[in-house]
Amino acid sequence: MSFKRQSILKPEVEDQLKSELSKLWLSENPKLLGKEIAEKLQFGISVMVNKKETNPYVKVKPEYIFFYRQKFKLPLRKKASFAKTTDSKRVGLRKSRYKVHPEDLGLMSTKEFIETLDLRMPPDSESFYHKRARSYLILHFWSCLRSSEIYERVISDFEVNKNEIIIHLLRKKKHHEIGDKDEPVEIPRIFPLVDEVVEWLEGKRWVTELRKKGKFVKDKNGKIVMNKRPWMISHDTALNYVKDVFPTAYPHWFRFRFLTAGASNPEISLAELKTKSYLTLPALEHYIMAPKILEQSFNKKLLKQLREEGTISDEDINKLRKHRF
Numbered sequence: 001m002s003f004k005r006q007s008i009l010k011p012e013v014e015d016q017l018k019s020e021l022s023k024l025w026l027s028e029n030p031k032l033l034g035k036e037i038a039e040k041l042q043f044g045i046s047v048m049v050n051k052k053e054t055n056p057y058v059k060v061k062p063e064y065i066f067f068y069r070q071k072f073k074l075p076l077r078k079k080a081s082f083a084k085t086t087d088s089k090r091v092g093l094r095k096s097r098y099k100v101h102p103e104d105l106g107l108m109s110t111k112e113f114i115e116t117l118d119l120r121m122p123p124d125s126e127s128f129y130h131k132r133a134r135s136y137l138i139l140h141f142w143s144c145l146r147s148s149e150i151y152e153r154v155i156s157d158f159e160v161n162k163n164e165i166i167i168h169l170l171r172k173k174k175h176h177e178i179g180d181k182d183e184p185v186e187i188p189r190i191f192p193l194v195d196e197v198v199e200w201l202e203g204k205r206w207v208t209e210l211r212k213k214g215k216f217v218k219d220k221n222g223k224i225v226m227n228k229r230p231w232m233i234s235h236d237t238a239l240n241y242v243k244d245v246f247p248t249a250y251p252h253w254f255r256f257r258f259l260t261a262g263a264s265n266p267e268i269s270l271a272e273l274k275t276k277s278y279l280t281l282p283a284l285e286h287y288i289m290a291p292k293i294l295e296q297s298f299n300k301k302l303l304k305q306l307r308e309e310g311t312i313s314d315e316d317i318n319k320l321r322k323h324r325f
Helices: 013-028 033-040 062-071 086-090 112-122 128-141 147-151 194-202 205-212 236-245 251-263 269-276 279-289 292-309 316-325
Strands: 159-160 164-167 185-187 216-218 225-227
Touching: 013 033, 013 062, 033 062, 062 159, 112 128, 112 236, 128 147, 128 194, 128 205, 128 236, 128 251, 159 194, 164 194, 185 194, 236 251, 251 269, 251 279, 269 279
Parallel strands: none
Antiparallel strands: 159 164, 164 185, 216 225
16 A cells, blocks of 8 residues: 655755755855756765765755755745645745646536547557556546556555455545555446456556566665556656547546536535545535536526526526527
8 A cells, every 4th residue: 555655864864955955045146946956955966985875865856856945935936837835826926737727628428538538549459558548547537536646556556346446545635644544446347448447457468568668666675676556657648648538638637527527416415525535625626617517507407496486487488598599
């Protein structure tokens, strides 16, 4: 089971980094870019002296500079390509990361998803790319997980029985401690196309491909072992999978779609949606879209109520229809 990553720096080393990073980050003369600061601090660079590693930041990747900027509560200095953090909002730098807003993409029915997927990536294709992409997209459609919460899973995180697939994980962007309870996702196998995911998990094509490409990793003891991720892909590959089938969409839209579809179903309660997603009410409010289809549904239900009350007559409705069409 996957848990929150432990800090790569010891507390005393992190304190040292805070001091050094703060001086460089706040310096106006010269004012350095984040990348330049990472280079000065030698992030990710091995410095061996007498066969001993002397760089305390050798395990810190250069791009982590912005994580530590936020962790140490250092101020933003420029407008990001997209920014959604609280401090970005506070200083007026927040803007959407999406070129097409989720509401403009709206809801997608299961029928539409299947027809489009089958058209763009035929189910009878033997292409490794198509097989992996289809299984990933199907899993995305039937869950409310982030893309990385899918492709970072190892095979032991998946439990398959005759009735369902259970994905064991702790959701991201939540403060977890070692020993926290599992937050599983259960997907009934009777749902359309889900057995393709089972076939992918239980098949050997992904194992063979990883072995062929030498996709090995180090375990917690530093031993070289085979990578055991059924979807050994990156964020960019996940995006490409979505774009190949749904050109204007992106992986995170599936999360908006799933939660909005659940919220718009009168048979599903808010408590059930909360339980399914492991999200707080404010987080759910962020994800639930208000597309035209929901607005039209609201108007139809209100019109029905007014009609039953006698506030609006059948004659009024007929006049409205004639006027519209």
